[in-house]
Amino acid sequence: MSTQNISAFDKNLLGDDIQKLSERLEKFIAVEHQFVDGSLVISLNAKYGAGKTAFLDMWKSSFDNEDELKSKIHEFSEKPLIVLLNAWESDYMGDPLFAVVSALVDSLGKNDNENKTKLIEAAKDLGWFMTSLGTQFMESALGASPKIAANDAMNKNDERNNENILNHDSFSLYQHRKVAMAHLKDVITSLVNDTSKPSIIFMVDELDRCRPDYAIAYLETIKHIFDIKGIVFLLAVDRSQLENSARTTFGKDLEFSEYYRKFVHREINLPVITSLSCKKLVDEYVNKYIKGNGTRYSVMGFDDTTKNRIAGLIEVFNLTPRQVQEIFRILGHIGETTSNDNRHLEWCVVTGTILLLVLRVRNQRFYQTLGTGQLEPNDVYELFEGLSMNNSDYWWFKLCLTGKGLKIINKDRPYKAIIKLLNLPLDEMAFESSLIKFVQGWGSGPNSNFHGIYKHIENLDQWTSGSIYNQ
Template identity: 35%
Template sequence: MNTVNFDIDVTSDNPLRHDKLNRGPAIDLFAKIITGFPQGCVCSINAPWGMGKTKFIRMLEAKLRKNGHRTFFFNAWESDFSEDPIMSLLSEMSLSKHNKTLWGLTGRIAIGVGKELAKGVIQKISGLDCESTLEVLADWSKKKVEDYENQKATIHDFKISLSEEIASSSSEPPAVFFIDELDRCNPIFAVKTLERIKHIFDIPNIVFILAIDKSQLENSICGYFGTDKFDSKEYLRRFIDIEYQLPEPSYGTYIDYIATQIGIDQDLRLEGSRAFEDFKRILSFQAQRRHLSLRQIEKLLIHVSIITSFFPTGALMEYIAFFVYLNFFECDILNKLEDRGYTGVEDLLHDFEQLCPAMDDDYSFFIGKVLGLYGDYAGCLDLNKPESWLPKNQEYFSEDAYMQLIPGMKQIVEADYSHRIKLEDILKHIRLYSRISKF
């Protein structure tokens, strides 16, 4: 197996060169949307974990840079140890260190204008230098009002200064600030980041783009407020102006890409065989039906690579891949196979129907071979009467597809070649690695 490297490779000269998920049209659309908001806004790109959000925004960032926009990128999860996200956000902007006004205002916001004043009041309340409770409370209230007014003025001045700084350093407004992994942060940091963006960074010439798993971020918001009854959807809606649901990827293209990355594409594509294309079609169908993440597909094919490495080259690798898929997502079927729980291939075929798109002759020969592997393993086929293996009256298959099933089975059970494999060997190696985490 090759060394697996799924690092993002996005080039500035051609941001879509490594677009394996056919997301170029969506990136072009989003780039136009952003250009239409020079006054600034907050956008979200929503998709479950492992569906390629980071690569999407990296390609979008490169495209915007190529178009003349100034961009910034902030991985929130790497900074959620900070007490206040404002300093982390600003540090990613690479703003001029000579703008003393801006950095002075930033410090006042981060530290809090009234922090030391409040500390003095607390000392008085605790009994130090305290002449009367009424006097202390009156003094404390006065300082809190002053603190609020000072902080409000500071934020106002900060917005003006930052807006001018952004406008002077960006050739094509707006500047775009990408925030990734916010949904993975601790709830306090996640909510504070949202609040800082909305109340401090809502200025002209800057657009924020949040790459999030919306449902997970909503859970973090509920955690912050201490109850799952809190309306986190409505709360989040107040911070986000434009929501974009990342479309599901082109699974077939991605399966090809990962198979090449981990070095199993040649093993799964024997010369003259369409079996890998058949397996890929089934896996793509199931990925779309189950909304599998790209990470799940990666791990599935890595397991295929590990297990097929124990078999000789050309030993029906694509069928091994099919049984590894069953181990990942259809354990009940695999367990029943291993226990010889199907009385015949007809019963197994009934369970296979739910895994596959409507049967046709494009890949029924592939399914026939899988049925043959089980029939040979369970000893449930009368080799003298292949016409008895499957029922004549069925509705799921086209006539052409049905005609391909039995030849596929016969090729397995009648085969006599050096690299022939048995289902028991496949199951043995699958079980050997069954304790490796799948997801």
């Protein structure tokens, strides 16, 4: 199970704050949609891989769950129509208007053929006048070829306006386009039976992954066509990426916050992953990628102490679930072995591998310098300030020191020069004595250090032999 295919709040790995956010959102929407002139637009902000898609899937599922609806119709007097869209999937198709309309048609009930027909016919009428409309999307989404749609559109507009236009010049086409667009908006408005409550909620995902011009066109479409009271848009985006799209389109001097405010009434942030959620993710991914749900064998052992250290790294480095997933996929591969191999990697090798993979997705500079034994002493504090660097343990510092990840500045006792340089309040004799278990924990093989781990990761290699095992 990954965060991408979690579809229920009671099974999610992202923490209770996610479900609480959905409840707060419902209360907010139920009230605030009354205080905007048209549609209510909310921006749900989080970086790539943080769980936005999982949240949308879980929230939509909560509306589809009949048992939950019987016990609690959420915050709404009756269930709204939920339309879930992936904007990136329609990026190559042309105009976003038809992608949204198509999703709306698909979301209408099986027996709602009348409204489906009205929507499709109105979209076909407009289709010919939208010069950016592509043949492929017209045929796949609306079920008509452009030539047929063009003839139908012109004939129906002539009939609707009781006109017999012989020469469809540019101005006439513009006028007809306005009429067709207004008609489509009227049809969409007719789906909102009661403007006193949210009738349609569009959940839009992956808008920040779209081409800049398409992403901006999507926002403009929401503003101009779907600005209808009773409609709600929830845009799940990486705000910084969407800002880059806007600046690409309008120039680097664009004041994005003011520009975005034209479309969005409220911005909120997806809750950050909690300590408990980090542990849930680790348990889930150890079972899936290391143990293969009972189908995989690994030379990497994961006791509770190791799991807790991984969870601590996830929290300190603020990793997204997608980043954690990538780390465990790599761990699963390089540690895979056969069923009759009872060896296990030394515990320092396992933990050192995890630390390097965390840095690989979070800080490439530290990943390369630690992995090649060239981490500068001056960088030590920056790297470990969130990892117990300020208490008497110095656990991660000791791991890197004994794993030969730090640049040597004193061949006899490198740690002494580093301790002096960083002005660490340590008892040198006690500190040196505590390093013994770490030295033993690395093993004695030539690859029993960060450089050996680094080569395995970079070379798509697996541990199959050597003296870095705990026999």
